[in-house]
Amino acid sequence: MNSFRHRLRTVIGLPALCLLVGAAGCSPADGGASVAVPRPGATATKLCENLDKVLPSKIDGLSREDPEPASTLTAGWGGTAIILRCGVPQPPKMIDPKVAEGADPDAVAGGVNGVDWLMEEQDDGSYRFTTAGREAYVEVSAEKGRDSSGPLVDLAPAVKKAIPKGIAS
Template identity: 60%
Template sequence: MNSLRHRLIGLPVLAVLITAAGCSSADDSATAAVPSPDATVTKLCRNLDRALPRTVDGLGRQDPEPASALTAGWGSPAIILRCGVPRPAEMNNPEADGAEVNGVGWLLQKQGDGSFRFTTTLRKAYVEVTIPAGRTAHGMAPLVSLAPAVKKTIPEGIAG
């Protein structure tokens, strides 16, 4: 009789797990790897998170999973910002493409899937913005929205 009780108790738990799995697979939230910078950069990134705009290129903020003050997102497919990323190796290339948008320098990297990755240059923390292939028609418009917050919260200098 003891094993029958375990089977009956196990059925509702199994039903809850199946329901939860069904909900998560239907969820099309963006995901982003959360950087793990040192405490100084983390503080700068938290300040940036508080200063970020509600909209970027006309898209409302929808942060990626897992939730973190080091990541942010707008729209779907999402424009993703990650703060405190490591220095990209491409910054060692004197032929690398770059741009300046409203006083913030960016390294430009076109990805194999047609998306673009921009990483701040000459700032105390590296901020990376990825624009998915389906959103590249507006060029660097997302950076125009993000530059004021970066300029305000991430001081000029060389990230350590």
Template identity: 70%
Template structure:
């Protein structure tokens, strides 16, 4: 009878340890959700609906917390965030004149992007000349050109050309 009591007392500890093992860290990669105004949220929701199921051959796996303003593909995750603020380098004259080696402007299939190399080797791309800024972070070692080619139709369909507010 004594051993039975010890097994019952150990049960709550086992349950607690098991629950602790299922932490938020187990939910997968995270991405900060932008907080744009209502007009930008509407076009970002349109972008979410137009998003491809695969990018660079990788299946969609959205980051946490779940939001229509973020999307992801693969592992390590390619992360898209819609409705971000204008990157400071987008208004930097050094970038506009092509003198900033860490930030380059260019277009892919009708979508203009600012490309910025990150300290960890990843590349961050932000749309230009659209009514909302869309940011795509491509981990080091991925072919960023195929990522942008795969995303271009959705961006063109959902985010109108113009000046983001």
């Protein structure tokens, strides 16, 4: 009888232990997405902090869920669906539009509601957008399959309010 109880506890206990370990591995305490926090200079940092204060709580229908580590230089919506990083370095593909030679055919520039963006399709089918003509560079990554204009339309008022037109240093 003792042997039967021991086997019964083992049979019931093992799945329960696996369930407990699995649930702990998925807990919110783990943090969500992990994003590299930019390290801009003092001027860009202040602009990015101002941007963080005016960012919308929803973008393209997704609620704000900031990535780890917590920072006023990063924001997220819908987990990893849309990630914003403020104070990033100038993208290598961003060149003076007057310079025709050396332009990257895969990089597309365009404006959305008064904010100019450089659009780059990534190898995995996602997109990265970086502001142009602003005193700090703001990068927005949108996962594959997401309409690229939705997040930019929703972000334009905040970017215009917090990041003045000019040349990032």
